[in-house]
Every structure is written in C-alpha cells, then in structure tokens.
Amino acid sequence: MVRPRISDSFPAAVDFRAPRIKEGHGRHSLRRSFMAAASSSSSSSSSSSSSFSSSSCAAVPRWDYDVFLSFRGEDTRAGFVSHLHSALRRGGARVFIDDELRRGERISLSLERAIESSRIAIVVFSPTFAASPWCLQELTKILEMQDSRGQLVRPVFYPVDPSDVRKQTGDFAEIMARHEEVLGGGDGSERVKKWRDALRQAANLSGWHLDKGVESELIQKIVEEVSSKLHRPYLNVAQHPVALDKHIQAIRMLLHPEDDGVRVVGICGIGGIGKTTIAKAVHNMIADQFEGSSFLTNVREISWQYGLDKLQEALLRDILGDKTINVGYIQTGVDLIRQKLCNKRILLVLDDVDSTDQLRGLLGERGWFGQGSRVILTTRDEEVVVAHGAEIYKVGELNYDDALQLFSWSAFQEPSPTRDYQLISFGFVHFAKRLPLALIVLGSFLSGKSIREWNYALERLKAIPDGEINEILKISFDGLETHEQTIFLDIACFFKAEDKDTVTKLLDRCNFYPDMGLQILSQKSLIYIDSNKIWMHDLLQEMGREIVRQESPENPGGRSRLWYHEDILRVFRENLGTNSVEGIKLDMIEPEEVFMGTKALKQMKRLRLILVRNIHMSGCPENLSNEIRWLDVHGNNLLAPVESSGPARPSIHDSSPTKPAKNGKHHGRIRTILFRSRNYKINCRDALPDFKCIMAPSHKLAQFLCFKGRKGCTHNHRQADSDRGDSDRASADSESDMPLQVFRKFSKAQLIHASNNFSDDNKIGVGSAGSVYYGILDGREVAIKWTYVTRKGFEYGAFIAEIQTLCHVNHKNLVRMLGFHATCSEHALVCEYMNNCSLFYQLHTFKSSALISWTTRLKVALDVARGMEYLHEFTRPQIVHGDVKSANILLDKSWTAKIADFGSSVHLPEDEESDHRQVVGGTMGYLAPEYISSNRLTTKADVYGYGIVLLELLSGRKALQRDEDGPLCHITEVVVPNIIEGKICQSLDPRLPVPAHFEMIAVADMAYLAVDCVHIQAEKKPAPYDLCSGLPQECFS
Missing domain, CATH: 3.40.50.10140 (Toll/interleukin-1 receptor homology (TIR) domain)
Structure with missing residues (x-):
C-alpha cells in the first residue's frame, strides 16, 4: 500500500524526520521499505582475539x-x-x-x-x-x-x-x-x-x-x-585503540588500493600482540569499498574442530548473502568458491591461520577472486603465509608510552596512572613484556586494588621467567573466587564460542551463580561477549586448559575436565575414570564409534555434565553420577545405527523436580537432557529401557525424555513398572499414531488431584471440545486442557494434531507442553500456566483501568510475530497454526506472549507443488478470504489472522463487533480505511491515552503492517519473515 506520511497521523509536535541511529553499534536502523531493498553483501563472524581490549564494546x-x-x-x-x-x-x-x-x-x-x-x-x-x-x-x-x-x-x-x-x-x-x-x-x-x-x-x-x-x-x-x-555491521575492535592508527595505515599501504590485481597481506606476530584487533580495524575501514566481505575468525580452531568445509560454507554465505548454502565436502567448497567468486571484488580476512591446507581450501589461487580483491591473514607462523606469496607485516611489542597508556586505561579508566601508582605501573609494563593482552588482563585484575596488593602482584610477576606468558596471565586467574575459577575453566575447556544463554542456564544448574560470575570475568578481561556468544583469547584458553592438565599430567582420568578426544578415548578404553572428573566434552568432525566403558563412568562420582556430539556410543553403563546436571547428546545413536532420517531440530527438555524414591532418598535436583539426533533415528523401544537404567538415580527420569528426529521416532514400549496402573498408559493405538512423544504421561488420578477434582473454581477456560483447568503438579503451576471424546474423529484428530505440533517445536513464544494423558475416551494436554490469561481477555474483558499499555501491546505484537516466524520458517515441514486469534495468544507473568492451541495446526507438504486442501476450520472473523474460497491452507492464512490481532491491539475492537444497535461489523471495515487515509489516531483504542512520543512511530508501523496482512489478495500479504522486520525491535523486545 502507499503509505501517508506518519507525521499526518500524529500531533505536529513530534519530529519524525531523522531516522534513529544506533551510534554505539555502527549500524543504522532503517525503515522497512529500505530494508526490503537491501541485499546484505557482507557479514562477519565474531573474533576471539581482542588484544587491545578483551571486554570492550566496538570502537567504530x-x-x-x-x-x-x-x-x-x-x-x-x-x-x-x-x-x-x-x-x-x-x-x-x-x-x-x-x-x-x-x-x-x-x-x-x-x-x-x-x-x-x-x-x-x-x-x-x-x-x-x-x-x-x-x-x-x-x-x-x-x-x-x-x-x-x-x-x-x-x-x-x-x-x-x-x-x-x-x-x-x-x-x-x-x-x-x-x-x-x-x-x-x-x-x-x-x-x-x-x-x-x-x-x-x-x-x-x-x-x-x-x-x-x-x-x-x-x-x-x-x-x-x-x-x-549501511546494513553491514562493524566488528568489535577496542574501546581504547592505543597505537592502532599506525598499524592500519601501514597495512593499507601494503594492500595497494590503486592496484587492480589480487593482493594478500599477512599480519604476523606472537599470540596476544594484537593481530586480530588490527585486522578487524582494517576490515571496518575498507570493507565498504568491496562488493562483499567476510571475516572468518578462529580458522585454526574451527577447521580442527568442525572441518574446513564449515569455513568454506561461512565464506560463501557471507559474500553471496545466501544462508542456505551447504558445502559438505572440501572439494565441493573449493569448486563453489572458484565458480561463484571469480568475478567478485571481495575483502577476505582469515584470522589465526596455521596451516597451508587451510589456505589451499579457502584462498587457493589468486584467480579464485575477482580483480581488485584483497585478502588479509593473521598468523603466529610467518612461514605459512610466506609460502602463499603474501606480503608480511610484523606486529612488534608496544613502545613504553603506548604500553603504559593501554595498561592505564584498563587499571584506572584513564590514559595515565594516578599519582601514587605511577612508578609501580612502569614495573607492570616492563615485566608484562609490553604485550597488549597481558597489559589488559593485569590492568583489569589490579583495578580498584590497594597499593599493597599491587606490590604483592608485582613480586609474583618478577619471579616469572621470560617467555612464560601463561604464568603472567595466571596471576589474574589466581585472584578469582573459587566459583569464578570454575566458570573460567568450564569456558576454557568446553564453552568458548557457545551461546551465552545456554551456558548461563547450564552453570546455574550447577549452583555457580553465572550471571555475576560471567560479569566479573568480563570486567577482568578474561572473557568477552560478542553476538551473545562467550569468547576468550586463545592464550587465555590455553592457560586455562594447562591449569587443568597440571591437575594430573600423566593420567587424564585424574583431571577435572576432559575435552581432548584422545584423552577421553584412553580413559574409557583403560578404565581410568576417577572421582576428579566433573565434565566431558567429546566433539568429532566425522561420526565415530566410541565404547562407553561402564567402569570408567561409574568411577566418576562428581561428573556433572556430558557433551557428546557426532558419536555412536556402544556399551551402556548401568548408572551415572548423582551430580549430573546436563547431558547433551548431539548427532548420536545410543545403541546401534539404523537408517538415516535426516537433520532434526534441537530439543531442550527440563524435567520437573524429582520425587523421592521408594527408599525415601531424594536423588538430586533438576536434570537437563538434550537429545539432537542429526544422522540417526532413535528407536525408543530399544533405547529407552537401557537409558532408563542409566538415569536410575533420577527416579524414572526417562519418562521425561523426548527423542526427536525429522521423521520422528518409533515407540512401542510399554511401562512394566508394577507401581503403574492401566489408567496411566496410553492405548497402543494412541501411541502408534504419535510419531514424536515420550513426554511425561500423567495418570487421570494425578490430574484430578492437581486440579482439585476439575472443580469450577479451577476452571480457567471453556472451548467447543472441552475445558482448561488450573492445577499444580510437582509444585509447578500448570494448565490442564481436558477433552472427553464424544465425536472421536473431531476431538481425537485435534488432539493428535496438537501433540504432533508441540513435539516438533521449541520456542519462547510458543506455549510449552509438559505432558499428556490419553485413553480411548478422554484426552488431556498439560502445558505451562500463563498467569495473565489470553490477549482476548485482556483486551475485551478487563476494565479500562487495567488495560495493557501501548508498550506492552507493541511487545505482544513482536512476540507473536517471532513465534509465527519460527513456525513458518524454521520448522520442516512448515507448520501452519490454522487459528491465529487473540484468544489463542496467552500472556505469562512477564507479559511475554505465546501462541497456544494447535488443534487446528497443519504440517504443510515439503513438496511445494502439492496442493494442501482441507475442510475450512478456524474462527469466524480471523479466516483469510482466500482460505474460505479455496479450502487451501497456507502460511498466508496465519498472516491474515495475525493482521486481525494487530487491528485488535490498535483499536481495542473485537474481530466481529456490533456497535449499539448497528449491524455486526468486521474490524477491517472500521479500522483499515482510517489507516489508509492516514488517520491512525481516529482508530486507536479510545480507552488508552494517546501513545507517548517514543511509541508513536512504532504504533504507526504496526498499523501499516496490519493493513498489509489483511490485504484481500494473498500474494500481496507479507511473507512470514517480513513480520518481525516490519515492527520496531529495539525498545519492545
């Protein structure tokens, strides 16, 4: 639609002229029309080496x-x-x-x-x-x-x-x-x-x-x-870029910008000298001059851990802007790079190269890239880049003035030391060898400490032999509290480059207070957060791993953490497990058969986490440590491989607190089990009993496991425990119809007790097929959706559809299923309880004094868009909800919106040419016109329902509403004309005050998006991935 000027829709006092610029991040917040025209030709990875400031924000x-x-x-x-x-x-x-x-x-x-x-x-x-x-x-x-x-x-x-x-x-x-x-x-x-x-x-x-x-x-x-x-983000460089300009200018001269040929420059120097920081600064300065750019970080580590083909994949995706590219084999990547990039003028940065094989796979010959392309390499091994014909730039140590300034910024947040600390600061600069990383880490460690503590640290520094950089860095590690040291070592051994939220959840399960711990490590420049991933410098990682090695130099089974595959295989092969082992991470590039020695694992009484990826495990131990808090088995087969079933989506399942066993003992706290089967289908009939044996200390924790694969997993296993009655079993017919299950099964007696015998006082909702009750199970608030089967084809089909969908999805903006109950005559779903009821209830039932604000409404709109984007874009096959309406959008206690009720959901055929037709279902007022006329259900039907919800949020009207004695009117007939004419204020919910200045543009964006979503022609409706980009995300996410 042609949109009127926003300023016509709101009071003239508001200045809408200038776009909002996020200075600190070096990127601009552009309007949606501009974003649609953009083709992001350059993206970049985070960097692991921040030699001038390890914990800083971007200096751009x-x-x-x-x-x-x-x-x-x-x-x-x-x-x-x-x-x-x-x-x-x-x-x-x-x-x-x-x-x-x-x-x-x-x-x-x-x-x-x-x-x-x-x-x-x-x-x-x-x-x-x-x-x-x-x-x-x-x-x-x-x-x-x-x-x-x-x-x-x-x-x-x-x-x-x-x-x-x-x-x-x-x-x-x-x-x-x-x-x-x-x-x-x-x-x-x-x-x-x-x-x-x-x-x-x-x-x-x-x-x-x-x-x-x-x-x-x-x-x-x-x-x-x-x-x-303008969409190309800047890389994080340094908060205080001391002596950086001279390096940038020198490298730019070596790159010869006037030359039309392909130039390669190698930045060489010892670890911690600032090579990556310099490379990122040069990239930020010149990347706009090229058709595309790619910054590949940690080439040495990633190629070793994941394979060179993953780096080739990242390079092609960055330059071509196509996130669907998959390489698979190194030679395939070579052919694609040579074919796709030979005519493109690009900037390529390869960070931390240590092998000519890496250069042959990523850089090859100069003719791989178009004329005028530039390549920058960083390496500790000069011979590697010399062999490839690169011009060399050697990074030397800082001079004393620059070194003192860098140290002072870290220790005092000023360019020079305070008066009482001037002399001793020179001592730290001298004994730290003027190495940027050491200066930053030491300065951050000493910040805020007394002169006496400075003197003690300096004496330790003087005693360290020349060249022992690990010992210099270890001074900061020794100054940490015990739980902070534990977090640091976990990151060094297991979690570098991992998602911060996932690591925080894991460490919290171990009672390590991760929020404060990660903040302290960041303040001391031992880690830094970039793109919500946790990073640390290579030298700090090496220092942390060396600390662990020294716990037991000869016997790896005597160390607290195991990450090197040869050490792990030796421990299992020779049964070297001891009480010292707390964590194991085994991550293989290619699938490999590994024998899980029963004796070795039984001896690991303090084992709290296992991360095993791309392994076929043979051998099955009888039990694991009572201290287990996290089990991540990614791309594995528990017993023996069966036929491949393709890639699968991740599934994280957190069990309820365990109950005491019959002997009265309580076996530990909440456990988290993560199964992500990539290459193999898991046969629950065979695997589940054995794995239950593993998890015996957790009191039948296997009831909570959810195995997921693309085609689902088979399950015919029936519980044989004598303490379970017939009412706690689903029928064989029910089980065979559910491809993904093994959620917790509740007995009817449990649900009756939880809901106070399904009392009216606990009833929180009524639908056409049953009722929803509030309940408490295992100390947790839940919602119980209870259905009596009177028309088996209808209720049973909806029940199975909901089970199938909820087993496939896992997103913060979708209501989470906790378990179910199923017999031939009655069904129940147990889901998380949403304290603030439905959006329909909040908009159309509450009194005006309790109405949700504009800010909350905007947040709800964005939450629902994210949930729909996940269903439509990130699930395979695609899932269409089929009944998007305000009554199916629930709000938790923090007002996070979650899509609920998947009884009408449909999994679209993966064959795009298939014509998926069905009997029209859903709710009047929210049904897309093209769906009603054709019976063909597509993602655009959900988009239409979402548009109606947006109009409800804007106007406070119901989808179908009768005004006084007038006819029943559809919301689009009343609200949309005002928006098109630029009279948005006339359509806003009159029960709320006019939006605040900072809300006005966002409200207008939501109004225009709503009009697009309810367009009469399906092809004119926005695609699912456009819903989020059509809403502001900075203030309301």
Missing part, C-alpha cells in the same frame, strides 16, 4: 550522516539530485545536501564537518561540475576522507562520459584550462593540479554511468547499494 567510526551528496546545483539540483535525495530519505538514510544548512553558518566549515562525518559520499559529475571551484574543493576533501577514514566514495556520471572526467577531455578540458588561466601560477597552479588529480582519482572509482538508461532504475540501484553498505 561515528557518522552523523549516512550519505553526503556532492553535485553542481545548476545542472542537477531540481532533477536527478532531488529525486535521488528523496529516494534515499524515503529509505531512512540520513542524507546531507547543502540546502540543509542553517542560516548564519559559515558554509565552508559546515561542509567540511559534514564531509568528515558522512559514511558514504556520492559525487554527481554533470557537464559543468568542474566549472565550480566549490565542487572541486568538496571532491578533494572527500578523497582525503576516503584515505584517512575509509569513507566510501561512489561517482555518478550524469550524463557525462567517465573518460572525459578521467582524462579531462571534451568539456572538462576547456573548463580546467580556464581555471589555469584564472588562477595563474604559484599556489593557484598547485591547486589546479590537485583538482586534476582528484578528478582522475574519482573517475577511476567504481560507480554508475547514466547515458541512455532510465533514471529511476539508476536511482534504485544506488539506493540498493547504499542500503547494503
């Missing part, structure tokens, strides 16, 4: 403007430049042109500042451009900024010939000759020479030429490229 260029337009007003202001300016502004870019200057400012100084603070400069060469000395001065300044700050410069030749600008022929020859006549010799002649050089340099840059083409098409191309550049 700060731009006041996205685009600076340089042009000759007489030629293009009223035509091409005006249209280009409008197109860029519509997209959300902050554009500077000289008519935005306020009166009274000195134009030359203002222009200079504007050029310096613009990320991109677009120079429009028109026939009389060079006739203006002002334009030529602008051009000279712009090219200076390209050299000094990495500003992206793009010329537009409108409609002049680029060769006339480059060679100063045609009209440009006459114009430049006139300048020489007017300005004469001396300084004037030198100025003209600079102008000629600037014209020649600019004309050699990549840009756009409009000769006989269509102007609108050229403008669209410019907008798309600007969009892609």
